[in-house]
Amino acid sequence: MTAPDPIAFTLFGLSVRWYGILMAAAILTGGFVMYRRAPKHGIRQDDVIDILLVAVPCGIIGARLYYVLFEWSYYSQDLAQIFNLRGGGLAVHGSLIGGFLGAWLVCRHKKISFADGLDMTVAGIALAQAIGRWGNFFNGEAHGGPTDLPWGIMVDGVRVHPTFLYESIWCLLLFFLLLYLDNHRKFIGQIFLSYGFLYSLERFFVEGLRTDSLMIGQFRQAQVLSAAVMLACAVSYVILLNRKPNKNSVNAMEDKSK
Numbered sequence: 001m002t003a004p005d006p007i008a009f010t011l012f013g014l015s016v017r018w019y020g021i022l023m024a025a026a027i028l029t030g031g032f033v034m035y036r037r038a039p040k041h042g043i044r045q046d047d048v049i050d051i052l053l054v055a056v057p058c059g060i061i062g063a064r065l066y067y068v069l070f071e072w073s074y075y076s077q078d079l080a081q082i083f084n085l086r087g088g089g090l091a092v093h094g095s096l097i098g099g100f101l102g103a104w105l106v107c108r109h110k111k112i113s114f115a116d117g118l119d120m121t122v123a124g125i126a127l128a129q130a131i132g133r134w135g136n137f138f139n140g141e142a143h144g145g146p147t148d149l150p151w152g153i154m155v156d157g158v159r160v161h162p163t164f165l166y167e168s169i170w171c172l173l174l175f176f177l178l179l180y181l182d183n184h185r186k187f188i189g190q191i192f193l194s195y196g197f198l199y200s201l202e203r204f205f206v207e208g209l210r211t212d213s214l215m216i217g218q219f220r221q222a223q224v225l226s227a228a229v230m231l232a233c234a235v236s237y238v239i240l241l242n243r244k245p246n247k248n249s250v251n252a253m254e255d256k257s258k
Contacts, residue, residue, distance in 0.1 A: 002154040003140040017086075019135035027056055030128030034121055037182070041120040047110055051117070055102035062098015063090040070214035070221060088141065091214065092129070092203075093225055099125075115189045122195035123178040129199075130171035136164040144209035161209045170202040187240045197233040200226035 007015045031052050038048045067089040068075050068082050075082050103121065107114040136142035143153065144161025152159035174195065182191050204226040207213055213220040 003137055006138045006140070018138035022135040022138070023132050026128035026132035027052075029131060030124035031056075033124035033127055037120050037123065040182070041113075041116045043112055043117060043120060047106075047112060048120075050110070051103050051106045054106050055099045058102030059095040059099030060085075060090070062101070063092070063095035066091040066094020066097065067214070070216075088139070093222060096125070113188070115192070118192035119182065119185065119188065119190065122192050123175055123182060126171045126175040126178055126195060126199070130168045130175060133164040133168040133171070137162070142210065142212060144206075145211050160211075163206050163209050166206050166209075167202060170206075171199070174198055174202075187243075189240055190237070193233045193237045193240070196229050197237070200229040200233070204230070 004018075006017050006019065008018045008021055009016050031048075034052070035045050035048045038045045064082070064085065070091075071089065081087065100118070103117060104114050106112070107117050133142075137153070140155050142164050143155055144163040146158055147161045148159070149161070151162060151165070153162045153165075154160075177198070178191055178195055181194055185191060204223050207220050207222040207226065210220075213222060215221060216224055
């Protein structure tokens with residue numbers, strides 16, 4: 001299978017790429033999931049819209065700054081290219097950092113439990129990632145090295161690992177798992193920590209197949225960060241799971257589930 005034309009159509013002389021269409025679809029779909037899950041977490045649906053209006057732009061800015069930081073040797077030669085988003089260069093980890101920061105600012109302003117907000121959010125994020133990764137397919141990017149596997153895709157005449165597909169399938173399965181866990185939540189923060197660990201687990205191994213990784217010296221930065229996140233999430237999960245429940249917090253969770 002060969003990547004199709006990355007241009008979906010041309011409007012008033014401007015090429016509209018499949019990547020942008022899929023990113024928009026991912027944001028809207030993920031946002032809809034968050035909107036529907038909000039009442040379960042005691043969060044007003046109108047507040048979810050406010051969170052998205054801030055978190056999405058922050059996520060885009062974070063994705064770009066993160067990529068530029070690790071490719072500074074290139075961008076330092078032409079600073080104007082930093083603003084050329086159509087030229088590519090967005091990092092998922094940067095988008096998550098930026099998006100979570102934006103969401104935290106809104107939650108703090110509106111006095112919303114940020115931990116509850118994270119649990120509400122991550123299932124939608126996983127679904128958005130499952131959709132958005134297909135943009136890499138249309139761009140012929142974020143793929144792995146050569147492979148003889150029958151599901152490999154053709155890029156520049158070479159059959160390579162479709163790493164976008166591996167991550168898309170994993171994130172789709174993760175989406176359903178997180179919905180299940182959210183319906184059987186044992187403590188606040190459980191869904192976020194589960195997402196952090198399981199997404200990082202997949203990213204650690206799939207990143208090892210990619211040919212376009214951002215680097216920290218001789219190490220792939222996504223693998224370094226994924227390992228750190230897995231460790232932090234695993235330790236936090238065990239501590240919170242075994243912590244003696246606080247009567248007030250238990251009652252609060254019971255009230256929200258009614």
